[in-house]
Amino acid sequence: MITDIESATPALCRLHLGSELRQLRHEARLKASQVVRRLLWSPSKLTRLETGENAMVEPSDVIALCDMYGADEEKRAQLVGYAAVTKTKKDWWQTAEYRPAVSPTFKAYLGLEATAAAKHEYASEFVPGLLQTEEYVRAIYQVSDLARDANEVNRYVAVRMARQEALGRMDSPLRFAAVINESVLRRRIGGSGVMCAQLAHIVTMATTLPQVRVQVIPFSSGVHEGMNGAFTLLRFRDGGSLKPITYLENYADAQVVRSGEIVDQYEIAFADLQADALGPKESLGMIRAAIEEHGAHGQ
Known part of the structure; x- marks a missing residue:
């Protein structure tokens, strides 16, 4: 978990976000195929989210996943915060x-x-x-x-x-x-x-x-x-x-x-x-x- 989200880099936020989302999916006992089918996403979209490969992450996508996985309010706020950093900051290579x-x-x-x-x-x-x-x-x-x-x-x-x-x-x-x-x-x-x-x-x-x-x-x-x-x-x-x-x-x-x-x-x-x-x-x-x-x- 990142203790200071505001000072974190987008890369670090994407990695933590992906790891947390993957863990939540496993705890909800959902396969990736089930998630993308329910949300009408391509399989590659969920894969990129869970591996931290997207340059930016839409907070609305994170909210949709949190709803499906049954994440509590504290976890939801944390993950949405990670997504917000990827929208407002750029890593040097971007x-x-x-x-x-x-x-x-x-x-x-x-x-x-x-x-x-x-x-x-x-x-x-x-x-x-x-x-x-x-x-x-x-x-x-x-x-x-x-x-x-x-x-x-x-x-x-x-x-x-x-x-x-x-x-x-x-x-x-x-x-x-x-x-x-x-x-x-x-x-x-x-x-x-x-x-x-x-x-x-x-x-x-x-x-x-x-x-x-x-x-x-x-x-x-x-x-x-x-x-x-x-x-x-x-x-x-x-x-x-x-x-x-x-x-x-x-x-x-x-x-x-x-x-x-x-x-x-x-x-x-x-x-x-x-x-x-x-x-x-x-x-x-x-x-x-x-x-x-x-x-x-x-x-």
């Missing part, structure tokens, strides 16, 4: 500056990342987004099919930089643990200068921000749990109503996975990766060595 660079699927993920208490990420090919420098991001998108001109590249860079503000939140900074494949350190993106600055930035973030933990899984580890690809895990403050999620992304698609069974599998995989990886101090030593190698190559 503003005109960023909107063109954010796909619908990624928008759903940004809402989760912006409200998460902790993020665990295995990075197999690129430096994790929250640790990337502007020059590194720009080097990626300048050769990507996703960005065809300078304006598009600038928008993608702006989105990536804005996301990193989660690590510096004044009230509760995001706790971030990353396991990086050694190949990420070796792959030259944007030239030796860009790579040296990028790797140095990782060292700075990991040594100056206590909530940031970086480990490297070396080639010498052999087969490991991350060999099927990169993944991200998010955990939320309210462990009771907002369940952990997994985010998966590839060249053609991206998805938010909410199934508890699947999320548990990725939680175990990440714990195994941390165990197989070098410790934080040893990892920073490997990163510093990679900086020297890139610097020597550029001379």
Whole structure:
């Protein structure tokens, strides 16, 4: 539950609203198909409400669901308050500056990342987004099919930089643990200068921000749990109503996975990766060595 609705972000309100509505439906012993049939809604409308994917939520829709579920007056007022915030405020990625660079699927993920208490990420090919420098991001998108001109590249860079503000939140900074494949350190993106600055930035973030933990899984580890690809895990403050999620992304698609069974599998995989990886101090030593190698190559 959000104690101060007026100061809450729309993303946080949507997530809590969706979780509470889903819980009320389960308590009323109603299937989603029964609800949409009674209200003459499309199935996707209820799904978006319960997963917090709508940019805005109509208070009248919340009232209709509360009536059907038999919610008491206190709960009804709380949920309508959540909906009102989504109507009166915008998250940063919904503003005109960023909107063109954010796909619908990624928008759903940004809402989760912006409200998460902790993020665990295995990075197999690129430096994790929250640790990337502007020059590194720009080097990626300048050769990507996703960005065809300078304006598009600038928008993608702006989105990536804005996301990193989660690590510096004044009230509760995001706790971030990353396991990086050694190949990420070796792959030259944007030239030796860009790579040296990028790797140095990782060292700075990991040594100056206590909530940031970086480990490297070396080639010498052999087969490991991350060999099927990169993944991200998010955990939320309210462990009771907002369940952990997994985010998966590839060249053609991206998805938010909410199934508890699947999320548990990725939680175990990440714990195994941390165990197989070098410790934080040893990892920073490997990163510093990679900086020297890139610097020597550029001379």
